Structures are given as C-alpha cells and as structure tokens.
Amino acid sequence: MHPRKSALLLFVALACLVAADLALAAWSPFLYRQPPRNVGQQAWAGLLHRPSSIEGLDYELAPNADLVHREARVRTNSLGMRSPELDAVRASGSMRIGVLGDSVAFGFGVEDDQTWSAHLQRRLESALPGRRVEVLNCAVSGYGTREERLALEHKLLPLQPDLVVVGYFLNDPEWEPVQQLRNHFHAPEWWQHSEILRRIAYARRKSRIEELGGGDLLRCYHNTAGEPWRDTVAELQRIQAVCAERGVPVVLVLTPLLAPLEDWPSYAYANLHAQVMQQARALGFAAFDATKPLAASGKSPASLRLDESHPTAEGHAIIAEGLGAWLLSQGVLAPR
Numbered sequence: 001m002h003p004r005k006s007a008l009l010l011f012v013a014l015a016c017l018v019a020a021d022l023a024l025a026a027w028s029p030f031l032y033r034q035p036p037r038n039v040g041q042q043a044w045a046g047l048l049h050r051p052s053s054i055e056g057l058d059y060e061l062a063p064n065a066d067l068v069h070r071e072a073r074v075r076t077n078s079l080g081m082r083s084p085e086l087d088a089v090r091a092s093g094s095m096r097i098g099v100l101g102d103s104v105a106f107g108f109g110v111e112d113d114q115t116w117s118a119h120l121q122r123r124l125e126s127a128l129p130g131r132r133v134e135v136l137n138c139a140v141s142g143y144g145t146r147e148e149r150l151a152l153e154h155k156l157l158p159l160q161p162d163l164v165v166v167g168y169f170l171n172d173p174e175w176e177p178v179q180q181l182r183n184h185f186h187a188p189e190w191w192q193h194s195e196i197l198r199r200i201a202y203a204r205r206k207s208r209i210e211e212l213g214g215g216d217l218l219r220c221y222h223n224t225a226g227e228p229w230r231d232t233v234a235e236l237q238r239i240q241a242v243c244a245e246r247g248v249p250v251v252l253v254l255t256p257l258l259a260p261l262e263d264w265p266s267y268a269y270a271n272l273h274a275q276v277m278q279q280a281r282a283l284g285f286a287a288f289d290a291t292k293p294l295a296a297s298g299k300s301p302a303s304l305r306l307d308e309s310h311p312t313a314e315g316h317a318i319i320a321e322g323l324g325a326w327l328l329s330q331g332v333l334a335p336r
Contacts, residue, residue: 030195032202033178035188048074049140051185057150058177059185061140070109079155082106082115082137086159094132095124095333098156100148101167104255105139107316109306114313119320127328136161142181144172145235152239157246163332164243164250166236166285169309170257170272173221173228176205218257222272233279240284249332252280253323256291258315259308264295286330293322 047067052060061080068074077085090096099105099117107115121135138156140147148166156164177186191197213220221228236252243250254276261267273289280287294304294311297318304315311319327333 030198030202032205033176033183033188033192033198035192036184048076049181049185054150054154057147057154058187059140059142059181060151072107072109072111072114075112079159082112082139083117083135086134086136087132091132094134095128095163096159096161097121097124097133097135097163097165098152098159098161099135099137099139099165099167100143100152100156101139101253102143102148102169102172103139103141104169104310105167105253106137106141107139108141108310110311110313110316114316116311116316116320116323119317120324123320123324124327124333127324128333139167142179144174145232145239148172149235149239153242157242157248161248162334163327164239164248166239166250166252168252168254168276168280170218170269170276171221171309173232175228175231218269218272222275224275233283236280236285237283244284250285251327251330251332252276252285252287253319254287254289254291255311255319256294257308258301258305258311261301264291264301267291286332288323288326290319290322293318296322 048062048065048069049059050062052058054060061076061082063076063078063080065074065076074082077083079086087094097120099120105115105117107117112118115137117135117137117139121133124133124135125131136156136159138151140151143151145166145168152164177183191201208226209215209217209220211220212223212226220226221232223229240250254273256267256273257269270291273291277287277289294301294315297304299314299318304312304318306312
C-alpha cells in the first residue's frame with residue numbers, strides 16, 4: 001500500500017476513535033477512574049482533607065478542621081488528627097498509643113468522642129488510675145496499608161508512641177485509586193482522559209477480580225497468588241520492622257464487613273479473617289479480631305452498622321471495650 005494512503009487511513013481511524021471518545025463523554029460518560037471535574041467546586045474534599053506533601057501519600061486530614069459531616073461533628077487537631085491536642089509537655093509515665101487505619105478506625109458517621117479510639121482512651125484510663133493515656137487517632141478515610149505505613153513513618157513515629165495499633169479492613173489491599181477520596185486527590189494518568197481506554201481498563205480489572213477472586217473483590221484482594229495481597233504483606237512487614245527498630249509493639253485490629261450480614265455465624269469472610277490474623281502474627285504483630293466482641297455482645301449485625309463497612313456509636317464502644325480488655329491482658333501497655 002502506498003505510504004500516503006496508509007497515513008490517510010491511519011488518520012481517519014484516529015479521527016474516528018477521537019470522535020467516538022468525545023461522543024461517549026457527551027452522551028454516555030463512564031465513571032470508572034474518571035478524572036475529577038470542577039475540582040475547585042468539590043468543597044467536600046477540601047473541607048476535611050488536603051493534598052499531602054509526603055511523597056507517595058496523595059492526601060491527608062487538614063489540621064484544625066471543624067465541620068459536620070453526615071450529621072456527625074468532625075474536628076482535627078493542629079497535627080491533622082481526629083484527636084484532642086497533644087499535651088505540650090508529656091507527663092512522666094504517660095501512655096501514648098497511635099491508631100492507624102481507614103474510615104472505620106477514623107469513625108465515619110460518629111461523633112469525635114464516639115470513635116473506638118476515644119472509647120479506648122477512656123477505658124484504659126479507667127483501668128490504669130493515675131496514668132495519663134493518650135490515644136492518637138491518625139486514621140484517614142480511604143487509606144490502605146501502604147498509606148498507613150507512610151503515615152506511620154512520617155507522622156506517628158516522630159511523636160514517640162508506646163504502642164501502634166493498625167486498623168485493618170478487608171478492602172485495605174486495594175491496588176487502584178478507585179475510592180472517592182483517592183480518585184479526587186490522585187493525579188490522573190494520561191489514559192484516564194479517554195472514555196474508551198477507561199472502559200478497557202475496567203474490563204481488565206473485572207477480569208482480574210474474576211481470575212483471583214471468582215468475581216468477589218475481597219477474595220481477589222486476599223488471593224495469596226495475587227499482587228494486592230503480596231504488596232499488603234510487604235507493607236505490614238515494613239510497619240512491623242520500623243516499629244521493632246524503635247522497640248514499639250504493634251497490634252493489628254481487624255474489623256468485619258457488616259452487610260449483607262444477618263447473623264454472626266453466617267459471616268462469609270471468616271476464612272479471610274483467619275488468613276489476615278495468621279499472617280499478622282507470623283510477621284510479629286499481636287492481632288485482635290473485633291468480630292469476636294461484636295458477636296459476643298448479643299447485638300445483631302444490623303443493629304450495629306451504619307452501612308456495610310461502618311459501625312454505629314454502640315459498635316465502636318463494643319470494639320473498644322473488647323480491645324481494651326485484650327490489651328490489658330497482653331502486657332503491651334508499658335510506657336517506653
């Protein structure tokens with residue numbers, strides 16, 4: 001074929017693809033990995049979160065925030081934590097516990113004093129009279145294990161915690177910025193501007209979920225042959241290692257998916273919980289499954305959930321009571 005004719009055909013094909021892409025964007029936009037539009041008008045993100053200066057961490061909680069979200073008041077201290085200000089001078093013999101995690105540990109949908117971190121502080125101060133206990137809630141909605149490791153290294157460890165608690169939820173191995181906050185703050189890749197290429201990427205993602213999890217996203221995340229689980233294990237190993245270097249014990253707290261779940265014995269992901277607990281202990285974590293106190297409370301899953309992922313205020317209180325009693329029995333509550 002003559003080179004000029006080949007070039008013309010290529011130009012026509014590209015023009016048709018561009019036209020098809022523009023038509024899809026106008027009449028049938030595809031939301032998967034769609035770059036945020038009108039970023040300046042999306043005040044919900046900027047009110048509580050901001051871009052992070054830490055390399056690899058797209059966003060963080062804004063300091064000194066004070067707003068009502070989902071009918072719950074959310075306040076952050078000057079360090080960007082959902083906790084009261086730290087003592088200007090740390091009391092001798094005081095106990096400082098840092099909590100990492102995502103929206104569950106953050107306390108999505110509940111008041112500041114209703115998170116399990118806040119309940120845990122009161123529970124431990126009651127059990128340890130005369131000792132000042134600080135529980136620093138460093139959790140941020142949308143964070144996975146990688147973001148939690150970065151927050152640990154750059155934010156929490158400089159505050160010299162006596163104990164680090166890592167909140168784990170079954171979506172923590174997510175490998176893409178598909179969660180709303182992640183997508184909002186993550187710089188889009190070039191292909192995300194194409195409706196056609198985003199559809200192709202989504203088809204590949206679905207194929208991967210089918211291959212590794214039989215169509216179940218959480219089982220895909222925890223398939224031991226898959227990259228998401230391998231990366232998560234590597235990040236947990238790094239968390240344990242940097243804590244061990246400083247002589248800081250580290251605890252993993254695993255919270256369950258709460259819906260669709262009608263009764264605790266029928267929980268579909270008990271085997272994934274066992275896998276996570278076994279791996280955490282093998283890496284040197286002490287590990288606590290919050291499903292146990294929730295189930296032992298006699299309350300139904302429906303009565304303890306705001307939605308499929310997030311506990312009610314009562315659910316947070318039950319988690320903190322169980323975790324507090326367990327921590328007191330483990331011998332890890334000693335000031336450094």
